[in-house]
Amino acid sequence: MLSLEIGIFILMNYSRFLTGGKMKKVKDFLKTCSIGTYFIFPTIVTSLISLILIGVGFQAGYHSYGSIVCLILLIVLDVVLLIIIKKEAFIPAANVILSLGTILFFILTSYNYVAVVVTGIDIENFNIDWVLSTIFFIATYVLSFASIFIPLKKKGKVENQQITENNEAKI
Amino acid sequence: MGKIRYTTSKALLASFGTVLSLVALATSICNSNVYAINTALGTTSWEQVNREDGESQDTEYFKSKYTKIDDLISDTDKLIEEVVEEGAVLLKNENNALPLAKNSKVTTVGIASTESTLTSSGSVAAESGTGREVTLKAGLEHAGLEVNQTAWDFYSNDTTQTTYGPVRNGMMAPGPLISKINEVPWSVANEAFGSTLNQYGDAVIFNITRVSGEGNKDVNRSGTEDTPNGDALTLSNDERETLRALKALKDNNTIKKVIVLLNCTASIDLDFLNDSQYGVDACLQVQSVGTTGFNGVGDLLVGNVSPSGKSNDTLWYSNSQNPTLTNQLGYEFTNASDFELHTATNGSGTYEQYYVVYQEGIYLGYRYTETRYEDYVVGKENVGNFDYSKTVAIPFGYGESYSEFEYSNYQVRRNGDDYTVSVDVKNIGDVAAKEVVQVYLQKPYGTYNIENNVEASAVELVGYDKTELLDPSESVTITIDVDGSQFASYDANKAKTYVLTEGDYYLAVGNGAHDATNNILAAKGYSPSNTSGRMDAVGNGNLAAVALKQNSLDKEKYSKSEATGNEITNLFDDSDLNKYSETKDNSPVTYITRNNWAGTVVLDPLNNNTNYTKIKLTEKMLQDFRASWEETELKEDDVEYPTYGVEANLNLIDMRVDREGKPIPYEADVWNRFMDQLTWDETVNLLSNGMRMTTAIPTIVKPGTLDHNGPLGVTEPFANGTNGLAAKNGVDPSVRPSTFPAGGVLASSMNHDLLTKVGEMYGENCLWAGYNGLYGPAVNLHRSQYSSRNPEYYSEDGFLSGHTSADLIKAMQEKGTYAYIKHFVLNDQETHRYGLSTWLNEQSFRELYLEPFYIAINDGGAHAMMSSYNRVGTSVPGGKSNLLTDWLRGEAGFDGFVVTDMYQLGSYGSLTFYLGLLRMPLGVFAGNDLVDGSINNAAQFDPYKENHGELAWKMRESAKRILYTVCHSNAMNGYDSNTTLVEVLTWWQISLISLDVVFAVLTAGALALFVYDYYLINIKGKKKED
Structure with missing residues (x-):
């Protein structure tokens, strides 16, 4: 339920940002975005879906609070870095670390689950949400990893970014 | 170029970091499962080194009679056929x-x-x-x-x-x-x-x-x-x-x-x-x-x-006529929603909200049907609406043959306090066949019984034996000893010990419980004609006799344990809701009594069971539920700790026999010197890691052991165990042992010799597969036809279950395989097994559910045991000292060790399930010696390194029990006084460590590169820009 509430909160706030007579700001913001920024959005979406899947399957015993914390941190950090403090350069690193953390916690708890519950008993125990969780956790990680390679801002649109990219060119 | 390098350094860091994390996690998981992985890969972490100095001796203490796996398999397969032939x-x-x-x-x-x-x-x-x-x-x-x-x-x-x-x-x-x-x-x-x-x-x-x-x-x-x-x-x-x-x-x-x-x-x-x-x-x-x-x-x-074969259970026309089903699956406390309970919805979690009451008391299976039948025949009051002929399709112990047998010359002789029953059995049919002679006891049910709720079954099985194959017209005399202690009933209410109540005690034989009941009725003078047809067959009064005429109540003769000599008195008031001190909010449980069948037997209308016994949960109950895990710390004491780490140069093999070749008894002084050698850490390590094994202790040259979860024998490939004869003889890893029939088939054979052969074959399979202990036999009862675990268990009858297992255990242990009898105790169903709160009166607890364990220990000589997931009353068995110490050791005389059921500790951080809620130090304190798990257990003992001398001594005793058992097992094959153990890294451990190191170095390199590039771009570059 917590994940649902967070998802709804983000969507509502983001939709208010897109509407309410602020279309110009939105357009300006989108103009500054490169393809890399658009890579962040699906990462947030897969994270949200992952959170929902954890919520659905939590009682089964193969999810941990660690994964939940990682995913919530990922979403919150992305929103804060992208929209509020505009330090999007840090997003790929944060996403890789947090999505990796999600997977590690998931592996550990799934291992414990297998070791504790399943050993010696019928192997009919993994629900579909475990399979879906695996897919979405990996998707989140892959998207995060891919965003490392893609520029987050269009050249020349933001001063700071320009400086950074100029510096990169000098190396 | 710089941009590409910066991106590359980020990518490298992410990649290497990811792989390093995964490899480190894999290493951690693998290291916590060293034995399991070693088993799977055929590797070992200890190398046995036998020095050649001194005289060579035969160190194969337990030998296989097979030299080829094919012969073992062939004989096993033939034996399985024989078991079905005798047990169907x-x-x-x-x-x-x-x-x-x-x-x-x-x-x-x-x-x-x-x-x-x-x-x-x-x-x-x-x-x-x-x-x-x-x-x-x-x-x-x-x-x-x-x-x-x-x-x-x-x-x-x-x-x-x-x-x-x-x-x-x-x-x-x-x-x-x-x-x-x-x-x-x-x-x-x-x-x-x-x-x-x-x-x-x-x-x-x-x-x-x-x-x-x-x-x-x-x-x-x-x-x-x-x-x-x-x-x-x-x-x-x-x-x-x-x-x-x-x-x-x-x-x-x-x-x-x-x-x-x-x-x-x-x-x-x-x-x-x-x-x-x-x-x-x-x-x-x-x-x-x-x-x-x-x-x-x-x-x-x-x-x-x-x-x-003779039926191991009562078989009903409709299972719904079995009154135990009214209280079978487990029910939610009526006020469970008022409490914050550990719950789970999918079967994997601990249940604090479920309970079951064994309301039927001692009247389980045939004890119910035969007793109510007799009361109906003799015209007792309050028998109620009961028609045996429409209730029981096949009585307990019944089975047909292609031949017929005539019983004659039935005699009961008294030898001191015990009895010998003999009868001539003649094959009067046309084909060769075997017959099982079953001896049933009837205890009196008189005024004392009624006044003190001491129930007595019309018949109970107290002995059996199978003839050899009898040709037509061939006869044989079968002699069966009956232990006099079987005559005693447990009086939990007045005498609070075993008593002989006043009246006549009959011993009878028959083709099953119903035949024996009719024979006793006939001996008493009843017949179909003089009971208006209520008696459904003419009994043979010559096959029943009064074995004991008890003139007055005797509460002394059986008030001391035959095994230990200790006084016997109530131990389980905390499992009987009518005696548990904090249940005043609950109405008393009405157990079934033969004094009022009509008023106490409640059948379950299928699909709409509202007749089960209802209980409210109390704060005290919940506190007791959690006492073995969450809320109890062991009290500090000033007891001096045992001696640790003394150099006495005694290896475990030295504790096996003395210089004259006689087994060194458990109580021998030399064991104290031996135990002084162990360190605290070695003791903790031994008690904390028992996931189908016990750990190696090099300082005392104690080999690691490998145990197998197989109540009906070995199920994994022969070559799994590296110390097995199969692995040593290069048997193909795909070769698997054969599967034995259900426990009920073994029990139905009622053939001691056959079961001895089966037990011997379990042992042979273990020798070849490299297993030192076997998690089995399982001697819980067939309390309900719906219990999914019944195929592992033997019968609704404790005596038959106990002796079936005893035959197996004796033979297995002759081959050096120690048998873990399980699940101790009351794990008679699967539903809500994790934490199910099980309530029953002490008479039924002792006479039915503890009986097979007692027999397995005292007749079978079992040296290991597994405690169960459920609760007995409010407590998990592994944390229940009145069960594990007072009864198991104090009364039953068990000198082996107790392991928890699998992963019972539940120390899994954020996971939502806990299996049984037992913290190991509390378990050891209560008498549970080992945990069937390997994760995070040892740390639980850390708080007790000081100021807990009593626990330390109990830890030492637990370690001794394990070592004593291992010392007398096939684990010591190949060991003599010159053997040492050397720790070695396996190839997979070396590979994992190498991977850890390689990726740590690569990650560190990528990190350095990233920091350098970041510095060039974001700091140095920015300064230049400024």
Whole structure:
């Protein structure tokens, strides 16, 4: 339920940002975005879906609070870095670390689950949400990893970014 | 270029960091499962080094009689056939329908004819086949029968197999265990058969199956789609239709006989057995038959062997007539929602909200049916509405034969406090056959019993033996000893010990409990004629006799333990709701009493059970629930700690026998010197890691052991155990041991010699597979027909369960395999097994549920035991000192060690399930010596390194129990005084460490590169820009 509430909160706030007579700001913001920024959005979406899947399957015993914390941190950090403090350069690193953390916690708890519950008993125990969780956790990680390679801002649109990219060119 | 390098450094860092994290996690997980991985890969972390100085000696203390695995397998397979031949029970054989003539042409019908049941799930399940499985068809052909190929092909074809067959839901899946029986409709099958039934109509063999097994779920009494009432243990509509159709075919002479095989691991309603609309001529109960058991079935059907099995349970026309089912599955405390409880919805978690009350008291199975029957016959008041002939289809202990036996010269002799029963048994039939002589005891039920609620069953099994094969006209005298202590009843209310109440004690023999009851009634002068037909058969009063006339109450004779000499008194008031101190909010439990059957027997109306005993949860109960985990710390004390780490140069092998070759007893002083050598850490490590093993301790040259979860024998490939003869002899890793039949088949054989052979074969299989201990036998009772675990257990009767296991254990341990009897105790069902709060009175606890454990310990000599997941009253057994210390050691005289059930500690951080809620130091304090787990357990002992001397001594005692058991096991094969143990890294450990190092270096390099590039771009570059 917590994940649902967070998802709804983000969507509502983001939709208010897109509407309410602020279309110009939105357009300006989108103009500054490169393809890399658009890579962040699906990462947030897969994270949200992952959170929902954890919520659905939590009682089964193969999810941990660690994964939940990682995913919530990922979403919150992305929103804060992208929209509020505009330090999007840090997003790929944060996403890789947090999505990796999600997977590690998931592996550990799934291992414990297998070791504790399943050993010696019928192997009919993994629900579909475990399979879906695996897919979405990996998707989140892959998207995060891919965003490392893609520029987050269009050249020349933001001063700071320009400086950074100029510096990169000098190396 | 710089941008590319910066991106590359980021990518490298992310990649190497990711791989490093995964490899580190894998290393951690692997290191916590060293033994399991070693087992799987055939590696070892300790190297045994035998120095050559000194005299060489034979160190194979436990020898196999086999030199080739093929011979072992061949003998095992033959033994499995023999077990089925002796343990299958012929329930009905009208007009001598059986045996079939050899070369008869038969048709096998039913989806279970091809999807038959060889074993069940969970602990007894083999992961895959051996390639030696005998099908029903092969078994029949082996016996010379000709089988209808068209019918066989129809049931075997892919379309039939995918369309029909039981629909089962596993432990985590929602829905009932068996949601559909899904038999092939007769119209479909009949069309496929064409005219072949005419040609193969000497007999139709209808195989019916129900499979249950370990997995958190019991068989469902509702929710099965295609049975008349949703009950999974009654014939489905299509099964009934098939029988009706076969009857019609028999009536029009298309076929000659209808034979039903009950290939079920759960007892189904036998309402069809004698119902004329179904026309069953013969019925053979085979339960699960194991790898080659269908060969035995074939032999029985054609009369190569005459059936001699006797029913291990009471079989009912309708299971619903069994009063235990009213309180069977576990129910929610009526006020559970008022508390914050540990709950789980999918079967994996601890249940604090569920309980069950054994309201039937001692009247379980035949103890209920026979006792109420006798009271009905003699015309006692308050018997109520009870008709034995419509209730019991097959009495406990009953079984038919192709021959007949005459009993004569029945004698009961008293030897001190014990008794000897003898009887001549003559085969008066036409074929050679075996017979089981069963001895039943009747205790008096008089005023003292009534006033103090000391219940007494009309009959209870106290002895049995099977004859050798008797040729026609051959006779033999069977002599059976009966222990006088069996005569005592437990009085939990007044004397608070075992008593002999005033009155006559009868000993009788008979073909099952009902026959014995009638024989006792006859001895008392009752007959059908003088009871207005209430007595359903003429008994033979010559086969019953008064063994003891007790003139007054004796509460002294059996008030001390025969095993230990300790005084016996109430230990389990905390498991009886009527005595548990904090249940004043609850109404008293009304246990079934024979003084008022009508007022105390409550049957469960199927699908609408509101008659179960209702209980409220109290704060005190909840506090007691959690005492073994969350809220209890052991009190500090000033007891001096044991001595640790002394150099005494004693190895474990030195503790086996003295210089004269005599076994060194457990109490010998030298054990103290030996135990002084252990350090605190070694002790903790030994007690904390028992996931189907015990750890190696190099300083005392104690080898690591490997145990196997196999209550019905070994199920994993032979070569798994690196120390096994199979691995040492290069046996192919794919070669698997054969699967033995269900526990009920073993029990039904009632053959001590056969069970000794089975136990010996368990031991041989363990020697070849490298197992030192076996998690089994399992001696919980068949309290309910719906308990999924019944295929592992033996019977509804504690005496039969105990002696079946004792025969196995003695023989196994002769081969050096220590037997973990399990599950101690009251783990009589699967539903809510994690934490189910189980309540019962002390008389039934002792006389029924503890009895098989007592027998397994004292007659079988068991040296290991597994405690169970459920709660006894409010406490998990592993944390219950009145059970593990006062009763198990104090009364039963057990000198072995106790391991928890699997991963019982529940120390898994954020995980939502806890298995049994037992913290190991509290377990050790109570008498539970080892944990069947390996994760994070040792740290639990850290707070007790100081100021807890009493615990330290108990830890030392626990370690000693384990070491003593291992010392006398096949684990010591190959060890002598010159042997040492050297720790080695396995190849997989070296590989993992190498990977860790490589990726740590690569990650560090990538990090350095990234920092450098970041510095150039974001700091140095920015400064230049400024």
